[in-house]
Every structure is written in C-alpha cells, then in structure tokens.
Amino acid sequence: MSLNFEFSGEHEGVRDTIRRLCQDELAALVSDAEENEQFPKHVFKRWGELGLLGVRYPEADGGSGLDKISDCIVREELSYMSQAFASTWSAHTHLGIWPIWKAGTAEQKARFLQPALAGEKVAGFGLSEPDGGSNVRAMKTRAERVTGGWRLNGSKLYITNAPFADFLLVAARTKSDLKPESISLFIVELPNKGFDISKLKKEGIRASETALIHIDNAFVPDDCLLGEMEGTYPVILDSLSENRVGVAANALGMARAAFDAAVNYADERIVAGKRVGQYQAIGHKLADMSAQIEATRWLVYYGAWRVDQGTLDAATAARVKLVASETAVAVSEQAIRIFGGAGIMREFPVGRIHRDALVYVIGEGTSEVQRNIIARSLGFKS
Numbered sequence: 001m002s003l004n005f006e007f008s009g010e011h012e013g014v015r016d017t018i019r020r021l022c023q024d025e026l027a028a029l030v031s032d033a034e035e036n037e038q039f040p041k042h043v044f045k046r047w048g049e050l051g052l053l054g055v056r057y058p059e060a061d062g063g064s065g066l067d068k069i070s071d072c073i074v075r076e077e078l079s080y081m082s083q084a085f086a087s088t089w090s091a092h093t094h095l096g097i098w099p100i101w102k103a104g105t106a107e108q109k110a111r112f113l114q115p116a117l118a119g120e121k122v123a124g125f126g127l128s129e130p131d132g133g134s135n136v137r138a139m140k141t142r143a144e145r146v147t148g149g150w151r152l153n154g155s156k157l158y159i160t161n162a163p164f165a166d167f168l169l170v171a172a173r174t175k176s177d178l179k180p181e182s183i184s185l186f187i188v189e190l191p192n193k194g195f196d197i198s199k200l201k202k203e204g205i206r207a208s209e210t211a212l213i214h215i216d217n218a219f220v221p222d223d224c225l226l227g228e229m230e231g232t233y234p235v236i237l238d239s240l241s242e243n244r245v246g247v248a249a250n251a252l253g254m255a256r257a258a259f260d261a262a263v264n265y266a267d268e269r270i271v272a273g274k275r276v277g278q279y280q281a282i283g284h285k286l287a288d289m290s291a292q293i294e295a296t297r298w299l300v301y302y303g304a305w306r307v308d309q310g311t312l313d314a315a316t317a318a319r320v321k322l323v324a325s326e327t328a329v330a331v332s333e334q335a336i337r338i339f340g341g342a343g344i345m346r347e348f349p350v351g352r353i354h355r356d357a358l359v360y361v362i363g364e365g366t367s368e369v370q371r372n373i374i375a376r377s378l379g380f381k382s
C-alpha cells in the first residue's frame, strides 16, 4: 500500500468543473430556493449534461466512470455552496438509484437508472417511517401479492425529493413477520394513485423538498420489484454505509463554508480598533476550527478510498460520518459566535449553514446510532 496525500489531476478537474458550475450558474439560485422552500428542478438536466449525476457509476451503466473520491469532491463543493442543493443531489444520485445499480435487472437499469443519470428522471428513497426512523426493523409498510404485482400500504416520513420525484425506491415488507429478510424494495413511478405526498416545512436545508407519504392500496407491477426478488435489505444496508461516507463529504463542505466566512469576518470586523481575529480568543477558535476541518478532510477521503478499494465496513463508515457531521455542527456554531449578532442575521450564511449541519447529525442515521454501530464493532451491543 502506498500513501498519497494529493488529489490526482482528474480529481482536480472534477473539482474545477463543479466549482465553476456552482459559482457561474447555481449560486444565484440558492437564496430564492431557500426563501421559497422549492428546489429548481431544471438543475437536474444541467447536472446530467455535465455527467455530475453519475460520477461514481461505470460508463457501461450510463455513468461517468470515475470513483468515490470524485463523488465526494462533487458533494463537498455542492455543500460548500448549499447543503439543500447537495441533499437533493444525494437523495437522487445515491439513495434513489444506487440500489438499482447494485441489484436492478437490466430492464430496470435501462428504464430508471440511465434516465436518472442523464437528469431526465428524478429519484428519491422511502425507508423511514413514523415509527421506524432509527429503528428500521420496526418498518410497518406492507406489500401484498396481487395479480400482476403488489399492493402497498403504510406510510413514509421525511422523504427527500418526494414532492417532485419521478420515481421513489420504497422499502416494504413482503411477508407478515418482522424479520429484516422480509424487507424488499419497490421502484414506484409517480404519480401513483395510492401515494398521497405532503410537503413538509423545515428549519434546515429549506430548498431541499421533503415529504410525508401516505400509501393506500398503491399498485406496483411485478417488474418494479427491485431485482425482481424479495429480501433486498442487505442492499439497503450496503447503500447506507456508502452514503455515510458521502454525507461526511457534504458535512466537510458545510464546515469549510462556515470557516471561510468566519475567517473573512474576523479579518474585516473591527472592534475597539482591532480586527476581531486578532483577539486571541477568536484566533484560537479559528485555529481549532481549521484543525478539525483538516482532520475531517483526510478521514472523509480515507472513507472514499475504502469505498473505491471495496473494503468499506459499517463501523468505518459510521466513524467517518460521526466525526464529519459533528465537526460541521461544531464549526458552524463557532462561526456564528465569531460573527456576533451578525451571525443570527439571514444576510450572512453562517446561521443557515448551522441549521443545515444539524440535519446531518440526524439524517442517514443519528450520531447515537453511529456510536451504536461503532460500539457493536468493539463487541458492545446495546
């Protein structure tokens, strides 16, 4: 094994592309989207044209044929601009389609994965339920066999992209027991008569659209059972592990954005004749923030490298996600303190970044759940 602490030329190229897109086209859309709590769906087409939706998928499947490190670079830069845009991207490019790439039939890949990678169809992922968030195994949504397909009944809570998605991957039990083996995934094209989707109002990632879904006797044809097989819970677990590294890269982007804003403010703001960064108390805060970000950066890209090596395990993914998401919360909180009263004003970005960062100590498995996974790997099951 060799240690290389440099990004390749290809990785730097990916960073340039996404940075330019953010600066030249997307940044101008963010404040309206946040204010209206509405994602500009047309952006998907542009992401598709630039190959940014299929970064980590093979070219043979319609992707860009790059790697997880590149995927994390895109996430980091999108989140640096707006976590709401990055969350929308992530729910689509990972949660909504990774299982199709991993376990879908050739027909399902042609029908759903390829148009999703091109930005022609938008995806989302319905796993969480009112009584089954951290405890996925408590999932109640049921799928019953009927002629030609399945009837789904139940509910899904906090589902990103659902208000405008073209299809959702929906987890449901195909047997009446409570075993994980009875959990399967269905590709549900929207609109579906049995899906009642209500958009929720949020404090964080406001421009990302999130919904509560009531599922009432929704018909899903046989060919929309993922992989045309029951019992795809292991695919969900693998997908979540990889995505924990992904959202850690998102958290890194948020932490960097809050830090850069704080450095600029500490440089410009004069109090009692001094730039506030010259006060040792503020300088030390900035020093701690920069050290936390540097440590997080290398942990995140180590996680991405493990994905690329095919050696990521659940405990490593949990460590990466735990550290990065808590860093984003801590750094953005310190940034607000450095801004003083201005940190509470909407005119400056740090308040928004902090609200957004809090979403990621909860979503994709809370910090407590990550600690449970890590403790379990050490032999301590709670």
Ligand SMILES: Cc1cc2nc3c(=O)[nH]c(=O)nc-3n(C[C@H](O)[C@H](O)[C@H](O)COP(=O)(O)OP(=O)(O)OC[C@H]3O[C@@H](n4cnc5c(N)ncnc54)[C@H](O)[C@@H]3O)c2cc1C
Residues within 6 Å of the ligand: 091, 095, 124, 125, 126, 127, 128, 130, 132, 133, 134, 135, 157, 158, 159, 160, 161, 202, 205, 210, 359, 362, 363, 364, 365, 366, 367, 368, 369, 372
């Ligand atoms: C903005 C947003 C977008 C989301 N998008 C999606 C999506 O697209 N698709 C999807 O399926 N889900 C999505 N989620 C759901 C998310 O994954 C859940 O919110 C998360 O898993 C936590 O579940 P919960 O909200 O039910 O919290 P709960 O499970 O009710 O947890 C409440 C508290 O109890 C703690 N707790 C629970 N169990 C344990 C335990 N065993 N040990 C220690 N502490 C515990 C938790 O850590 C937390 O502090 C989204 C959530 C948010 C906020």
